Amino acid sequence: MRWSRCLVWSVCLAVGTLGSCGGGNGGNGGGGGGSGASMAVPRAGLSMAQLEAFERGREVFTRDFKPSEGLGPLYNATSCRSCHSTPDPGGSAPRYRNFFLTAIGPAGSQFAIPGLPSVVVPNFGSGVHAIANFSLEGGRFRIPTEFFGAPVATAQRNALATFGVGLFETVSDATILSNADPDDADNDGISGRFNLDNGTMGRFGVK
Numbered sequence: 001m002r003w004s005r006c007l008v009w010s011v012c013l014a015v016g017t018l019g020s021c022g023g024g025n026g027g028n029g030g031g032g033g034g035s036g037a038s039m040a041v042p043r044a045g046l047s048m049a050q051l052e053a054f055e056r057g058r059e060v061f062t063r064d065f066k067p068s069e070g071l072g073p074l075y076n077a078t079s080c081r082s083c084h085s086t087p088d089p090g091g092s093a094p095r096y097r098n099f100f101l102t103a104i105g106p107a108g109s110q111f112a113i114p115g116l117p118s119v120v121v122p123n124f125g126s127g128v129h130a131i132a133n134f135s136l137e138g139g140r141f142r143i144p145t146e147f148f149g150a151p152v153a154t155a156q157r158n159a160l161a162t163f164g165v166g167l168f169e170t171v172s173d174a175t176i177l178s179n180a181d182p183d184d185a186d187n188d189g190i191s192g193r194f195n196l197d198n199g200t201m202g203r204f205g206v207k
Helices: 003-021 048-062 165-170 173-178
Strands: 099-104 150-157
Touching: none
Parallel strands: none
Antiparallel strands: 099 150
């Protein structure tokens, strides 16, 4: 599902789940502590405009899209909630939906960290090239440790919960820049780095 579509409800969830991040302040949206409250509900005290935005976001998030509506050309599912569903719509995914990410070669532009491989990012403007055939008959498919002489790194991924991530949108670029501390100059053990993607502040998706 397109990340931009998933982001719509994520932003709306910001005000809807702020109470769940407050640690027992009586907010309407705590998923923990055995309260049984749903994380996928708006918090109390929202304005009419905020409630309407929340409902519009929920409609988009739970809708099953079709290619004629802009789905694809590559996608994991036809709706955001297909993966972001646990314990409520907007959450993470059941373990059976985990997938493996493979990376080959030297550090690339997406993850320019010395010693770490680049990540294979789908190119939505070109087709898929078949480089090998395999069959699952007679056993489990094994991921090779090398590919054309280059080491292969693998990592297991699970859909991230989107509860409250819209709160990031309320933080200004200036605030993020002012708190940057890439070399941990204040010795608090945290190296804060901001990411600029095409000149804009990166808050969501690949960092």
